Each structure stands twice: as structure tokens, then as C-alpha cells.
Amino acid sequence: MLREATSDDHCGLPEEALIQNAQKLLEISRELIITAIEKELEKESITKDIIGDTQVVFLTAYYIYEKNIAKMLLGIILILM
Numbered sequence: 001m002l003r004e005a006t007s008d009d010h011c012g013l014p015e016e017a018l019i020q021n022a023q024k025l026l027e028i029s030r031e032l033i034i035t036a037i038e039k040e041l042e043k044e045s046i047t048k049d050i051i052g053d054t055q056v057v058f059l060t061a062y063y064i065y066e067k068n069i070a071k072m073l074l075g076i077i078l079i080l081m
Contacts, residue, residue: 011066012058015048 013021015037022033037057040046047063049056058066 011062012049012051012056015055015057018057 018037019030019033022028023030026033037046041048044060047058047060049058049063
């Protein structure tokens with residue numbers, strides 16, 4: 001799901017959308033999907049962050065890339081001010 005979202009130019013998905021999409025695709029219970037998300041969080045293969053008031057799930061590598069890009073852009077903006 002998350003890798004598919006990156007091909008659509010998204011670095012993460014709202015957690016609820018991820019759960020609902022996985023339920024439809026895999027035809028398994030919500031509880032099983034939530035358990036799988038928790039296990040992946042423990043393994044640090046995915047990362048959760050709050051954007052606005054929405055919990056968003058990212059592949060950890062993409063999350064790190066996005067954070068680093070944001071820091072670099074902020075540094076450039078501060079230099080230009």
C-alpha cells in the first residue's frame with residue numbers, strides 16, 4: 001500500500017485510509033491490519049507522524065528523506081532572507 005502510494009507521488013498515507021484500503025484489498029479484519037501496522041512500527045520499517053490533525057503512516061526511508069529535504073529547504077530560505 002505505502003509503496004504504491006509513493007508511485008502516486010505520496011510519501012505517506014493517512015492511517016485510516018491505509019487501514020481501509022488494506023481491508024478492501026486483502027479482505028482481512030481491521031484488527032489484523034492494525035496489529036500488522038504496530039509490528040511494522042516496532043521494526044521501524046514504517047513511521048507514524050501527525051500532520052495537521054491526521055495520523056499519517058510513511059515508509060521510514062521516505063519519512064527520513066522528506067524530513068531532510070524540509071530541513072535543507074528551510075536552510076536555503078533562511079539564507080535568502
